[in-house]
Amino acid sequence: MAMSLKKIGAIAVGGAMVATALASGVAAEVTVIGDVSKDLFVKDGQPNCYVVVGADAPSTMDVVSAADIAAKIGSLCYKEGTVEDGSADIKIHAVANSDDWDILKNEIPNGNYTVFVAASDSDYSDSFDNAGADNYGLDANALDLNTNNVSKTVSLGDVATMLKVEDIDPSDWYNSDGDAGEIVAVAVKNDSDSLTIDKKAAIYMTLAYTDGGETFADHVALKPGMRIPFLGQEQAVVKIDADDDVIYLGTSVYDGVLKEGETYDVGNGYEVKVKSVLKSTNQGEYKVTIDILKDGKVVAEKSDTVTSTQSMKVIYGDKVGVVVHGAWMDVGENYGYAELLICKDVKELELGKKYVGDWKVYAITNDTNDKIELKSSIDSDTPVFGIALRYDGDKLDDLDSGDELDILDYVTFKFDDKDKTDKLYVYFSMDKSVDATLDIGQKVSALNADVTLKGIKADAVTPVALTAPIAKLDTEVSLDTADKNLVLVGGPVANKLTKALVDAGKLTLDNDSPATIAVLPGEANGHDVVVVAGGDREKTREAALELIKMI
Incomplete structure (x- = not known):
């Protein structure tokens, strides 16, 4: 057969x-x-x-x-x-507490508030002590309180795992020697012998300071490409959009120079390509075209002018963000180069809107007296020194041991008698995990830990x-x-x-x-x-x- x-x-x-x-x-x-x-x-x-x-x-x-x-x-x-490239999912876990304060021993006058502050660096929280509250307006402006009813502002020091960014301008795009840190504050009111946290009386802030600065007067205006901490992770400012009142943040994956025609693989099928760099008739001015590709196909394209004082921003949904800070051509003017920042996982922070749960987003600016002011709307001439998320939920009444206010699932403000008679301590506590995906060679800064994926050691079968x-x-x-x-x-x-x-x-x-x-x-x-x-x-x-x- x-x-x-x-x-x-x-x-x-x-x-x-x-x-x-x-x-x-x-x-x-x-x-x-x-x-x-x-x-x-x-x-x-x-x-x-x-x-x-x-x-x-x-x-x-x-x-x-x-x-x-x-x-x-x-x-x-x-x-x-053996595996020579690829990515890995990592988890960073951290636990820390601030100093505590006996709220019964240091009685709050009836009808008054005490503002408790902690930060990633005690210099930041110390700047908002009694003098700081008067001079820099944390009590009245940021927490929307009547300053006459604030009895004191208490620094609880630092929460060691809150994030501080030591260099907000790593590429020296702006020649800025600044750092940035996270700050949390909660105002507790004695409301007829009942402890209360009012609506708007709690805030999370990320602020940029001059290097070594200790007060709000030492603030630095944020610009595209700068790095700031945000809820435990280092983020890059992609764009401050005054027209739509939106601040865009992203996770930096590349900061460097690409030649005209070159692409960078962002991951998940996305690439950024410097399509063209054209010299203008105006000295020092270049027209740059950036393509964003998905699986090899162009899904977004933008052309704009780049000068020594004007950067170019490209955002594609929540996937890719690009800041082109500089452009030039070779000596023979045969091809061009673009200096750029590429980000993934872009966050859109819409001012005046809720970001997570009962927490609304604000831009931190300064008023005419150089005090902190929160803005839900900005214009192109308004310098932004940081980002605030303020509590907009229900009033919390009759607070006692075991009660707490969760601040954005990041830091918790706690009341605890610690089994001691006639004592009621308050403090900030953090027990937090951060997930991140890294390619080999990439670094993530989270919870004050710098983690770099140096390599992957594993056997592979193809x-x-x-x-x-x-x-x-x-x-x-x-x-x-x-x-x-x-x-x-x-x-x-x-x-x-x-x-x-x-x-x-x-x-x-x-x-x-x-x-x-x-x-x-x-x-x-x-x-x-x-x-x-x-x-x-x-x-x-x-x-x-x-x-x-x-x-």
Whole structure:
């Protein structure tokens, strides 16, 4: 019976099939002659043999066995190696508390507030002590309180795991020697001998200061490309949009120079390309075109003018943000370069709107008295010194030990008697985890920890696509000309090559032979032969299933 190899080859190349009879509970008695090893069948990730079935085999069972063996060999075709690039998901966990303060011992006058402040650096929180509250307006302006009802402002020092960014201008785009830190403040009111936190009486701030600055008077105006902390992670300012009252932040993935025509792979199929840099007739002015691609297709394109004082911003949803800070051309003016910041995971902070839960977003500016002022709307001439998120939820009444205010699922303001009589302490506490995905070489600053993914040490397995059938008919290959090992399925009646080996005295097989797997070294033009056969078709099938288990 002639058999089409087209069908067998399709099964073999698929490589994903397993023998349907593998799950059989029948225990076959199989005679194994010689050493059966994987190298007989696969080498360097590629098939090292042909599975040969008789073109005139009297049983289709031999054909099925050949197909099953070929499929098993296909599943073994892969290459092993080590991982040299890629990304990793990391989690940073931190726990810290501020100093505490006995609120009963230091009684708040009835109807008055005490403002409690903590920060990533005690210099920041100390700047908002009593003098700081008067001079820089934390109580009245930021917390929307009547300053006449604020009895005192208390610094609780620092929460060590809140984030401080030591250099807000790492590329020296603006020649700014600033740093930025996180600050939290909560105003507690004595409301007829009941402790209360009013609406708007709690705030989270991220503020930029001159290097070594300790008061709000030392503030620095934010500009695109600057780095600030935001809820435990270092973020880059992508754009301050005065037209739509939106501040965009993103996670920096590249800060450097790209040549015209070059692209940067942001991840998840996104790329940023410097499409063109054209010199203008105006001195020091360039027209830059940036493309954002997804899976190789342009999904956004923007052209704009870049000068020494004017940057270019491109934002594509929450996926990619780009700031082009400078551009120039080579001496021969044959091609251009763009100095740029590329960010992923872009956050859109809409001023005056809720960002998380009951917390609204504000821009931090200064009023005419150089005090903190929160703005839900800004214009292009308004300098922004930071970002604030202020509590806009319900009033919290009758506060006592065990009560707390969760500040953006980041820092918690707690009341705790610590099992001490006539004492009620207040303090800020943090127990926080931050998840991040890093490519090799990338760094993330979170919870005051700098984490760099230096490399990935792991073994890798890569499937290999098969480009030719594994199975052949016994009329298509011979023992004298074979260029690979041969796996002969069927006894001398079913397979001509098996018959040739039996006739030459290399192997004994007859109608009474058990299921047999025999390895005959060098019998196929110097290559090895594996005979899978038995006294009848059932015995051949048993031998085939046993071979599949063995390899």
